[in-house]
Amino acid sequence: MSWVLALPIMIPFVTAVLAFLLRRSRMGDLASVGGSVASLVAAVVLIAEVLDQGVIAGQIGGWQAPFGITLVADHLSAAMVLITAIIGLSVAVWSLAEIGPTSARFGYHALFQSLLGGVTGAFLTGDLFNLYVWFEVLLISSFGLLVIGGRKSAIDGAVKYVTLNLIATVLFLAGAGLLYGATGTLNMADLRGAVAASPDQGLMTLIAMMLMVAFGMKAAVFPLFFWLPASYHTPHYAVSAVFAGLLTKVGVYALLRVFTLIFVGDLGYTHEILLWVSLLTMLTGVLGAAAQSDFRKILSFHIISQIGYMVLGLALMTPLAVMGAVFYLLHHIIVKTNLFLIAGVSQRLTGSSDLYAIGGLYRTAPLLAALFIIPAFSLAGFPPLSGFWAKFVIVRASLDLGEWLVAGVALLVGLLTIFSMTKIWAEAFWKAHPDGRQPALADLPRSARWQMMVPIIALAVMTVLIGAFPSAFLEFATKGAEQLLDPAAYVAAVLGEARR
Amino acid sequence: MNSLILSVGARFLTALFLLFSLFVLLRGHNSPGGGFIGGLIGAAGFVLYSFAAGVEAARQALRVDPRAIGVWGMAIAVLSGLASALASLDPFTGLWLILADLALSTVLVFDIGVYLAVFGAILTLVFALEETL
Numbered sequence: 328m329s330w331v332l333a334l335p336i337m338i339p340f341v342t343a344v345l346a347f348l349l350r351r352s353r354m355g356d357l358a359s360v361g362g363s364v365a366s367l368v369a370a371v372v373l374i375a376e377v378l379d380q381g382v383i384a385g386q387i388g389g390w391q392a393p394f395g396i397t398l399v400a401d402h403l404s405a406a407m408v409l410i411t412a413i414i415g416l417s418v419a420v421w422s423l424a425e426i427g428p429t430s431a432r433f434g435y436h437a438l439f440q441s442l443l444g445g446v447t448g449a450f451l452t453g454d455l456f457n458l459y460v461w462f463e464v465l466l467i468s469s470f471g472l473l474v475i476g477g478r479k480s481a482i483d484g485a486v487k488y489v490t491l492n493l494i495a496t497v498l499f500l501a502g503a504g505l506l507y508g509a510t511g512t513l514n515m516a517d518l519r520g521a522v523a524a525s526p527d528q529g530l531m532t533l534i535a536m537m538l539m540v541a542f543g544m545k546a547a548v549f550p551l552f553f554w555l556p557a558s559y560h561t562p563h564y565a566v567s568a569v570f571a572g573l574l575t576k577v578g579v580y581a582l583l584r585v586f587t588l589i590f591v592g593d594l595g596y597t598h599e600i601l602l603w604v605s606l607l608t609m610l611t612g613v614l615g616a617a618a619q620s621d622f623r624k625i626l627s628f629h630i631i632s633q634i635g636y637m638v639l640g641l642a643l644m645t646p647l648a649v650m651g652a653v654f655y656l657l658h659h660i661i662v663k664t665n666l667f668l669i670a671g672v673s674q675r676l677t678g679s680s681d682l683y684a685i686g687g688l689y690r691t692a693p694l695l696a697a698l699f700i701i702p703a704f705s706l707a708g709f710p711p712l713s714g715f716w717a718k719f720v721i722v723r724a725s726l727d728l729g730e731w732l733v734a735g736v737a738l739l740v741g742l743l744t745i746f747s748m749t750k751i752w753a754e755a756f757w758k759a760h761p762d763g764r765q766p767a768l769a770d771l772p773r774s775a776r777w778q779m780m781v782p783i784i785a786l787a788v789m790t791v792l793i794g795a796f797p798s799a800f801l802e803f804a805t806k807g808a809e810q811l812l813d814p815a816a817y818v819a820a821v822l823g824e825a826r827r
Numbered sequence: 828m829n830s831l832i833l834s835v836g837a838r839f840l841t842a843l844f845l846l847f848s849l850f851v852l853l854r855g856h857n858s859p860g861g862g863f864i865g866g867l868i869g870a871a872g873f874v875l876y877s878f879a880a881g882v883e884a885a886r887q888a889l890r891v892d893p894r895a896i897g898v899w900g901m902a903i904a905v906l907s908g909l910a911s912a913l914a915s916l917d918p919f920t921g922l923w924l925i926l927a928d929l930a931l932s933t934v935l936v937f938d939i940g941v942y943l944a945v946f947g948a949i950l951t952l953v954f955a956l957e958e959t960l
Contacts, residue, residue: 482959
């Protein structure tokens with residue numbers, strides 16, 4: 328059992344080592360793609376196991392919970408691992424066309440794979456301190472990826488990113504330390520009981536808030552999001568695509584996990600704050616996007632507003648709302664990564680990411696235009712694409728609670744999202760290129776064309792499939808939400824196995 | 828930085844840092860310490876040296892590319908975790924080799940891997956930052 332859980336984490340690190348040793352030749356690129364395929368296989372095995380047996384847990388080093396490090400996979404974790412592997416493979420293939428020998432020699436593929444390993448580790452761990460370690464792994468590898476472009480603006484963005492994220496991790500560490508001092512355990516399943524039984528509930532709420540700030544900063548919620556637009560538009564497109572898809576979602580995942588499993592003692596306080604935070608996140612993100620005119624900056628601000636929807640689902644804390652959050656999380660990763668990949672192709676064809684300096688893609692690259700429409704409209708919540716169902720469930724959940732204001736804001740943000748997407752459409756695709764350039768996919772070398780377009784098409788197909796056959800995915804998300812709201816199976820899988 | 832005190836002091840301190848980092852690494856099995864903190868302390872030694880003598884001199888003193896150190900560290904750590912598969916145990920389970928008074932284990936190998944990974948990663952970042960800023 329443990330190996331099924333450990334391999335999705337170990338494969339990326341082995342791949343990272345191989346890719347680094349082979350970085351001077353083309354073999355390094357291939358090692359990265361091959362390793363990503365292996366990760367995908369491991370993730371599929373894991374999710375099959377979870378679908379078959381429910382929550383599964385394994386103990387690293389054979390040390391029993393709650394003393395050792397536990398790896399746990401429930402529906403949410405397994406789905407996140409699978410989607411990480413899908414994004415990892417897509418971007419690894421896409422990178423072949425963008426990442427030149429200079430970045431490859433610097434160790435791009437190794438850093439990329441370590442990042443994927445860190446993300447997977449964060450999704451699978453059942454131990455709060457271990458989660459902190461994965462956050463550090465993420466931080467170090469993402470810092471490397473940010474500076475790999477080597478330009479001055481990249482360093483500037485990276486320093487902001489690292490400084491703010493360091494503050495978040497220090498808060499997280501301090502919170503974990505206090506929690507350990509108060510309860511004597513950091514195993515998340517064990518913490519559920521220990522926190523509930525603690526005589527000092529005020530201290531528990533304080534720790535909850537420290538973790539909320541730490542994870543909130545990682546997830547880029549209001550008012551802690553400003554590092555994201557400062558750093559996401561500077562690195563390679565492949566890097567910002569994988570960041571956009573996965574990095575903030577680790578923060579959202581941590582919030583979802585900790586505020587359903589551990590800190591549920593003072594819902595009126597913690598989740599009320601989450602509710603207001605989520606509304607402000609949605610609004611500021613979408614308004615920030617409206618003021619931008621750079622392809623990637625618009626998309627970066629939209630990450631923030633979309634994060635708001637997921638946190639909103641958690642804040643409402645009903646089965647339907649949490650289900651919406653889980654579904655939103657899964658749909659959003661695919662859509663957002665795809666939009667950044669498309670932005671990368673558009674930059675390559677038109678020579679810029681400044682919307683006022685580019686154009687003409689609709690006439691000369693209709694395939695790219697069609698592929699942009701799918702994730703862009705899905706992001707805005709057009710039926711029948713995946714984003715429609717995600718938004719529908721969240722709005723429905725808030726209406727069920729009689730939260731009219733919340734539902735109104737969610738719908739308004741959806742409308743404003745259409746505004747930004749239309750702006751990109753009108754500027755980059757619809758109008759003619761200001762320099763009279765005729766950007767066409769045929770300009771790309773043959774191999775680059777395949778490497779860039781196949782991942783984009785694959786992700787777009789997934790978006791369409793989720794939208795066309797939502798019931799299977801909604802059912803899966805419902806099961807995931809049930810496990811989050813009633814973690815009896817989670818706790819039993821972790822602590823029960825210890826006694827066996 | 829042109830400080831006589833720093834450049835004279837750094838030579839001794841770097842050596843001390845390195846020695847202390849090895850002590851912390853080996854002590855880590857049963858007491859506070861271990862590969863992570865050991866690697867940090869060792870890296871701090873070279874960071875201090877690079878402040879005093881410049882990045883170029885620090886790179887020369889290190890002799891090996893810090894990235895390679897980090898990656899080999901990661902490889903050692905992961906391989907030590909895979910070793911328990913041969914004994915069909917859970918991943919990262921410690922395997923022991925007892926030679927009279929000397930107890931060797933894959934746990935120590937893991938810690939050495941972590942030491943090298945942290946040491947290499949920190950120095951890569953710090954050297955890169957010092958060179959670009």
